[in-house]
Amino acid sequence: MEKQLNVVPFVSVDRMMRLVHSVGIERFLTELAGYIEEDFRRWQSFDKTPRIASHSVDGVIELMPTSDGTLYGFKYVNGHPKNTREGLQTVTAFGLLSHVSTGYPVLLSEMTMLTALRTAAMSAVAGKYLAPKGARTMAVIGNGAQSEFQALAFKALLGVDRLRLYDIDPAASRKCAGNLARQGFASIEICDAAAEAVEGAAIITTATADKQYATILTDNMVGPGVHINAVGGDCPGKTEIHRDILLRSDIFVEFPPQTRIEGEIQQLPEDHAVTELWDVIEGHAIGRRDERQITLFDSVGFAIEDFSALRYVYDLTVGGAALEFLDLIADPDDPRDLFGMLMRSPAAPAAH
Amino acid sequence: MEKQLNVVPFVSVDRMMRLVHSVGIERFLTELAGYIEEDFRRWQSFDKTPRIASHSVDGVIELMPTSDGTLYGFKYVNGHPKNTREGLQTVTAFGLLSHVSTGYPVLLSEMTMLTALRTAAMSAVAGKYLAPKGARTMAVIGNGAQSEFQALAFKALLGVDRLRLYDIDPAASRKCAGNLARQGFASIEICDAAAEAVEGAAIITTATADKQYATILTDNMVGPGVHINAVGGDCPGKTEIHRDILLRSDIFVEFPPQTRIEGEIQQLPEDHAVTELWDVIEGHAIGRRDERQITLFDSVGFAIEDFSALRYVYDLTVGGAALEFLDLIADPDDPRDLFGMLMRSPAAPAAH
Known part of the structure; x- marks a missing residue:
């Protein structure tokens, strides 16, 4: 070498x-x-x-x-x-x-x-341990640069083959659907609202880009058993998920000292219980334990x-x-x- | 662009x-x-x-x-x-x-x-404010990769044109002297000991590479009025200058939180008074104030x-x-x- x-x-x-x-x-x-x-x-x-x-x-x-x-x-x-x-x-x-x-x-x-690919691969690894078994339908809210990679990673690793897309800009959804049209998905539906996109979805991926405290998902939109793959809330002042959803979810993170500053859990007290994903992968902690549990992967992206x-x-x-x-x-x-x-x-x- | x-x-x-x-x-x-x-x-x-x-x-x-x-x-x-x-x-x-x-x-x-060049340029900037006026002779102890750059920077900025070289490996001194032979110095002398190298030198540059607490300069080797340009002590566990010399010197540093960990002053209590070089350059603090003062630039290299x-x-x-x-x-x-x-x-x- x-x-x-x-x-x-x-x-x-x-x-x-x-x-x-x-x-x-x-x-x-x-x-x-x-x-x-x-x-x-x-x-x-x-x-x-x-x-x-x-x-x-x-x-x-x-x-x-x-x-x-x-x-x-x-x-x-x-x-x-x-x-x-x-x-x-x-x-x-x-x-x-x-x-x-x-x-x-x-x-x-x-x-x-490579970051786009690894972020999607990381989400799919978390999904493998946290999403309901046999999940085939994923809502993707925020159809920017990360969306297609997420969709393909969940297809490759979990067998997700039905997508429900929503973006505040319909052109972004059309771009996403167009890019994925020949990638072997059974269905790709463009929705008019986030609430519509999450209907029937076992996995909800949020990947919006605005730097603000946004509420992409409100409490009533998330039913029991869903896995939330929260990708977009990844720096101080940038979150996507309503606090009430966080309080109903079991939250899984990469590296707590970083996620508490950058992730969705910046909305929660510093001592709010979270599970480290590596503990789940290594078998020290349980990921999904029942069908009604809401799991949330608070993705921020970590150096490892x-x-x-x-x-x-x-x-x-x-x-x-x-x-x-x-x-x-x-x-x-x-x-x-x-x-x-x-x-x-x-x-x-x-x-x- | x-x-x-x-x-x-x-x-x-x-x-x-x-x-x-x-x-x-x-x-x-x-x-x-x-x-x-x-x-x-x-x-x-x-x-x-x-x-x-x-x-x-x-x-x-x-x-x-x-x-x-x-x-x-x-x-x-x-x-x-x-x-x-x-x-x-x-x-x-x-x-x-x-x-x-x-x-x-x-x-x-x-x-x-570029780092070799900027380290030398930084030392010469410090020397401009701290070395005795009219200094023409510099001892260079440690004749490795940094030595020639130091010599040329002090020549270019301060007019130093007499070098006294010492290295535990005589081949390093010969390499340094050879490299500088046609660079316009009035004299370049290779010495058999550090104590010999510092004789008559108004500026002493130490730039050795071993990662250890070494004592390149002992107390008796440093007389009044000298400026010490301490380049080699630049990480935890790596120092060159005897503690007693530090206690007799006015010490100038780049960024105290870093120098206290990495510089010569890691040998001193955390509250030992040091002067920030930028304060001297900006006129907030005095550099050299008299002919008998020993000044010491505790160079570690800073991001700026x-x-x-x-x-x-x-x-x-x-x-x-x-x-x-x-x-x-x-x-x-x-x-x-x-x-x-x-x-x-x-x-x-x-x-x-």
């Missing part, structure tokens, strides 16, 4: 898209979910810290580092809801994986696409999921001739002679 | 070296020092946080973010003293600059070379210096046709249609 010390394998956006298609998107989501589950099972071996956020009027820029002692990974990600008005993405991201033993990077990757995603992409691409390489790491012949490397570079002025 | 939203201007190692040579290394150090001073003058407008460190047996990997409200910058940097034994760099780094208003990156740059360095490189390269560009940011035509971008990419399977 490290024949050329100065170069870092790089997965560009174009390369990532080729990678997804070469694997197949549903298989990609399924295998990625497998990496996430594997890492959640060894939760206690990770360095965990809430992401480091730099908030501004328009949005947030975050760094999300973690390490399992062998590999170190971090993601740079922004969240700027107003960006779409300027033709920009709300969320863009890239990430890096490096060796803990040397600090040398082994992979730099785009992560806008990005680590899993980078690890998956690394395993897919390692040694791959198709990778690009970046001249990112200075590698003098004598490590103590960085200056000599600079002065002997082709661009240096001739000796006088 | 943002005609192509998906690409991020990239400064590779090779490009950085060309940039340094096209400007000229001493002018580069001087201009970089100017950017650092400018940013230290507006210290209070920055988001400041101690770096986020992931420590392991072999070293540390750190993220160093900061923002002035308009631009956001961070650096990834490792420190692995044992790396040199495997032919790797102790410190490698890269960094990113982005717009706070959109979260979109505007520059990705190698920073191994990396920000200044990235800002300088950005200004040098902005709009430059010579830049490389990375396909790092997914940019769908409709920002809400990331999935459509994926499915319409050339690599996607043909519609069926």
Whole structure:
């Protein structure tokens, strides 16, 4: 791997898209979910810290580092809801994986696409443990950039094949339905209201983008037995679910210190009981225990999921001739002679 | 600048070296020092946080973010003293600059070379305010990767033109002297002991790399009036200067919450008085006040210096046709249609 010390394998956006298609998107989501589950099972071996956020009027820029002692990974990600008005993405991201033993990077990757995939894979992993058995119908409220990925992840991992879409902007729903038209769903229905979308849905996914305390779901819209996959409430001041629903639900989270600040549960007292998802996956805690229970996955996205995603992409691409390489790491012949490397570079002025 | 939203201007190692040579290394150090001073003058407008460190047996990997409200910058940097034994760099780094208003990156740059330059420029800025006036002789103890950059920065900014070198490995001193032989110094002497190197030196720079509590300077080696530029003690468990010298010195630091953990002053009680360098530069505090005072710059390296360095490189390269560009940011035509971008990419399977 490290024949050329100065170069870092790089997965560009174009390369990532080729990678997804070469694997197949549903298989990609399924295998990625497998990496996430594997890492959640060894939760206690990770360095965990809430992401480091730099908030501004328009949005947030975050760094999300973690390490399992062998590999170190971090993601740079922004969240700027107003960006779409300027033709920009709300969320863009890239990430890096490096060796803990040397600090040398082994992979730099785009992560806008990869984050969309891992967020959906994570939701589907939670759904596997929390959604009612045999659930086939999912309401998707908020039909923006994340919606199709959610739909396909739940199809691939849980067999969900009926979608009920709603967005305040009907064009977003039409885009979502159009994109998913040939992806093997039994039915895709565009609804006129959130209340209509949730009818008959065993799973409700909320993935709206506005940065505000919104109420996408009101109390009367959520009946017994439903699993709520709350994706959009993911930073301070941004929630989607009415507090009364939270109080009726069993709430599952990724990393409590982060979710209490960023998730739906920022609406609740700090000591409100929640269950850590890794405890469910590892068998320390029960996920769904009966048919009438309302379960809620308060997704905010945690560094370990990005680590899993980078690890998956690394395993897919390692040694791959198709990778690009970046001249990112200075590698003098004598490590103590960085200056000599600079002065002997082709661009240096001739000796006088 | 943002005609192509998906690409991020990239400064590779090779490009950085060309940039340094096209400007000229001493002018580069001087201009970089100017950017650092400018940013230290507006210290209070920055988001400041101690770096986020992931420590392991072999070293540390750190993220160093900061923002002035308009631009956001961070650096990834490792420190692995044992790396040199495997032919790797102790410190490698890269960094990113982005717009706070959109979260979109505007520059990705190698920073191994740039960190060496900014560390030296920072030391010289401190030296400008703290070293005795007219100092021409500097002892450099520890002649590894940082040594030549320190020497040239003090030459460019302060007029230091006599060097006294010492390293436990004589080969390192010979490398340093050789590299600097044609850089316009009046004299460069290789010494057999640290105590010999400091003789007649108005400035003592310590830049050793071992991760341990070392005593590069003992109390009897430091006479009145000297300025100590303590560069190597920069992480928990790694110091260079005997505690007694610290107690006789007026100590100047970058960002106290970080320096108290990482700098020489980790040897002192938490409430030991130190002066923030930005207060000196801004005129709120006095730097050197008399000829017999021992001043000590307890350099650990702070995120704002990396920000200044990235800002300088950005200004040098902005709009430059010579830049490389990375396909790092997914940019769908409709920002809400990331999935459509994926499915319409050339690599996607043909519609069926």
